[in-house]
Amino acid sequence: MVKLLKCKMLLISILSLLISNSLILTDVVGLEYGVGVNKNDELIWKCKVSNNLELDNLFGSDWDNGGIFNNISKGSMMKWKxxxxxTNSSLIKxxxxxxxxxxxxxxxxKDNETQITYLTDPNNYSAGLSFxxxxxxxxxWFPMPVGEYMGGLKLNPWxxxxxxxxxxxxxxxxxNGIFPGYPNxxxxxxxxxxxxxxxxxxxxYTKDNMVILDIAYDFLPFYVIPTIVILVSIFTIGIIIYIIKKNKSSKNQLMPRK
Incomplete structure (x- = not known):
């Protein structure tokens, strides 16, 4: 009887383990990657720091003459539309x-146009991928879910x-890690x-953890704009009510007593 009970418990444990692994495998295999932006979306980034002297030393004097950093400077903004x-079974673009x-x-x-293409499955990239x-x-920009997509890439040790x-x-x-003289x-x-x-x-960053280029996505969360509108409206209504009350008070003071 005891042996039979032990066998049953062992079978239940094995079955539970198999089901658990099956669910995990299904979840991994079933993960689908997609696009987190929509057609006609406008994406804007703002440059908060641009140390041109250090960037010249790092990449050479023509580093901002083309590509994504074309004419970048502190306070400037770049827009994508x-x-x-x-999307299909093999590509995301x-x-x-x-x-x-x-x-x-x-x-x-517009200054330029481009396309960004990824393989639908990050595991299909060869080892040592770099950008x-x-x-x-x-x-x-990356496909989403971005953490899982990046985690699935076989990236260069950099x-x-x-x-x-x-x-x-x-x-x-x-x-000199990319090629001789680059970066310096x-x-x-x-x-x-x-x-x-x-x-x-x-x-x-360069030596001593000095930030020489700092770029941030410039946006207001969806809930901020309605909140700002409501606050401005309340403030405006408050001012109007205050002015009306003040005018009434002034008129009452000017009225002759009987």
Missing amino acids: IYNIE IEVDIWFWIKDLNWGV INYKSLVPF YDVDNRVLPTLNVDIKK ENLKIIAIYNDQGILNSYKL
């Missing part, structure tokens, strides 16, 4: 119009994915992404 999105870095926000005619085709050395709090891509490249000294990058896969914060 999504004009097409395509967005096409964007780009307005490079300006300060007066008179965007005018040296980007001047920023990291993408400004890159380290940290999903403990927010999806973060840490980059550590030594002097050690650099570090911390790139943080939001849940839409959009680059939320980009900080480039």
